Amino acid sequence: MSEPRHTTSHRDFAGYRGRPPNPRWPNGARVAVSLVVNFEEGSEFSVNDGDANNEAIYEVVHRLDGPDSCIDSHFEYGTRAAWWRIMDLFDAHGVKVTVSSCGRAVERSPELARDAIARGHEVSAHGWRWQSHADMDEASEREVIVNTVAAIERVTGQRPVGWHTRSATSPNTRRLLVEHGGFLYDSDAYNDDLPYYRDVAGKQHLVLPYAFDTNDMQYYNASRFNGADFADYVIDAFEWLKREGETAPKMMSVGLHLRMIGRPGRIGALERILAHITASGAAWIAPRAAIARHWMTAVPAGV
Template identity: 25%
Template sequence: MPLPTHDRYPFSMIDQRPAFDWPQGKRLAFYVCFNIEVFAFGEGMGSDVGLANPAPNHRSYAWRDYGNRVGLSRMLDLVDELGLPACHNVNSFAYDMHPQMFERIRRRGDEIIGHGRTNAERQAPMWEEDERRLIRETTEAIARHEGRPPRGWLGPWLAETRVTPDLLQEAGYTYLLDWACDDQPIWMRTRNGRILSIPYPIEVNDSPAIVFRQHSAEDFADMIVDQFDEMLRQSEAQALVCPIALHTFVIGQPFRMRHLRRALEHCAKHPGREQVWFTRPGEIAEYCYRLPEHALA
């Protein structure tokens, strides 16, 4: 009896694919993604400094709220200092709760990515109509505040149902970040067409690395440096994507920021930076949609 499968994409080994370049012949697409999340007080889901899935309490709420009150500003200071673009996975309820956060992001021209309504919930147990409503409400809220809907999506907790890619494609999304299965963008099948999956990290991601796996801030900075250096070397053979995922309430703590600064400086000032496309996932998606269909897996 065959194993159950998703039927979203065919299997493909990276060294057996057609070659392509990023714009201007660059080899490594590098992007930094901030997660801007809001949580219900005393209700719903959320990570904690001590427990992965705690009962809601004021301590865990305040720790996460630190990211919006303090961490985000410090992290924006850092990417400003280094001249790096950024993108932001945004819970749409953040516009109602903390609209001040978005003034500076707009001035930078950063990309807003749909990230559900709040990380106090996730899509995984939802019925299709409830999930469709969640996607619609998120999309409409971002479009109302930003003047245009988001093109990309990352589910809260990277959670999906069996129909999430279908619903996203039908809602007008051109790419998603939920499938950490490759170092190149790949096409995914949906019931009404295709949608692009762009690499997003589970490993080089401060929340699972620091909160769940208990790595230090120094360890995480070393991960960024090693990931960047090794992928830059590997990109000589295949054009690749190197994403870095950051949470304002995790890496935005001052003692961790010091190590993040070291890591991002290494990437931004690397001697091989002429081969690096410092970009955002929406720009990666736009470029991929212009490539011949057979260029991607």
Template identity: 30%
Template sequence: MKDRRTFIKEAGLAGLAGLLPVNILSASDLEIDKAFKNSNPNAKWADGSRLVVSVSMQFEAGGQPVNAESPFPQNMQKGFIDLPGDSWYQYGYKEGIPRMLDNWDKLGIKVTSHMVGSAALKNPDLAKEIVARGHEAAAHGMDWATQYSMPYETEKKIIKDGADAIKKVTGFEPVGYNANWLRRGTNTLEILQELGFKYHIDDLSRDEPFLLKVKGKDFAVVPYTIRCNDIVLIEGKNFSADQFVRQVILEFDQLYKESEKKRRQMSISFHDRIGGTPQMVAATTEIISYIQKHKGVSFKRKDEIARMAYEDKSIIRE
């Protein structure tokens, strides 16, 4: 039996329209067909990789607002500070990131660290160490701002301030961006392009990078994940560490099969106070060690993936 992509390619949308009643071809069908036309099912990674894995290490602890969400009940009375909740965040920069950094070295991979500007300013030595160990410093706003509701200039300021803070502390100029909970606004991409950014990750629509046109110029999208993400699965109380391992390995196995015929990217995301716990670092070691046993898999920072997207003539364009 042919899959839908093959059927549409062979029959063509016009031929399909002639075979089916008009009311069957919905707007969603047309959007799906448009997506198929914009894809390149035979494209591979230009450097010869069979599958590229992108790992995120979010550096947020220390930049959170007062009484931010934590594992504790959200029932603090007004005027008081959630001290145990605050200590949960402190774990991220006191234990979590240092433990993950040692583990990345042990595993021999480089990651992308999206840093909240105020978190980097609060722990400058740790931010410097991340870059010194060869990892990418990417921007994550100045603080936990709800930027999608901001006027253009206000949003531009919080993005720029965060990036400037990272560069001031680490010497690394961020070219990638991640909005708070991925919730960018309608102006965000234009602002990022204006500020010199090269890519963003606030998109879940594909399992490979692609290019958008923003004011007539190319802008890269390096897709993120909520499926293989510790804050959703572990802190969301949905999974245990061993279930997380199983989930991510299942994801890898399927993408690895698909990568035999087309370009595939796998994303995995860890947060300082969650992914840096002993059990999760052990789980991460099991996952990465399993992936590394497969031929043709490479681990790349997101700035490297974006650079490859710009240089690849077969990249998907939307």
């Protein structure tokens, strides 16, 4: 069987080759913990909003070609009830997070984005709609980036400095982010436990990898995955990285969604996670922008 032919590859299988840099996280932390709340409600596809199709990823299994008030209301739960439950829990534990926000969601629920800023959280960019960029042409993707940044800045008074695309990017995404300017980092990678730089359009661009396993979307992916399962998994991941962090400090991402973790039967898992990590004495819980700024100082590009 012949091997397929490829164009120039940008894949990197080596990474730090087992010799990662020491970022010297604040207060001697072994693990920098990034909690990411994905704020997507109102940006999903909905026939009731004039789209051709409804969003296909959620916990309900009955799909309609026409208007679907059932799935619409599932997303609405995130902004109506879950937001306040989650944000109050963060306040109770004194942690600051990144709210990864779709531009259209911010535009439709501006009070939530403003509430995030008032509580001291970072509002980063998560695209205009909750959609993949894989098949976008360059002009359309450039417009998406511009509109997303403008909406967040208009509503919050702060320009987003981080970006994360839903699922697959296009071949142009990272270059367009660099060309647009103003971004400290993107999170469009899942390939490491530490940030790293990439040469993009002649500039050293910082990547803060994200994670799908320590992510509450597992409630969708595994129907029997309950609150205790999620808390145990995230805590196990933290404990392992804490052990490695004795000699090689790491970074850990925990992905959260309003309509997932914000349900009464699941929020207790987040409470357990926060209580465990904050009591460990080994974690620095910080927004991704703060982690990026620290990394750029502790591990400068090109060193």
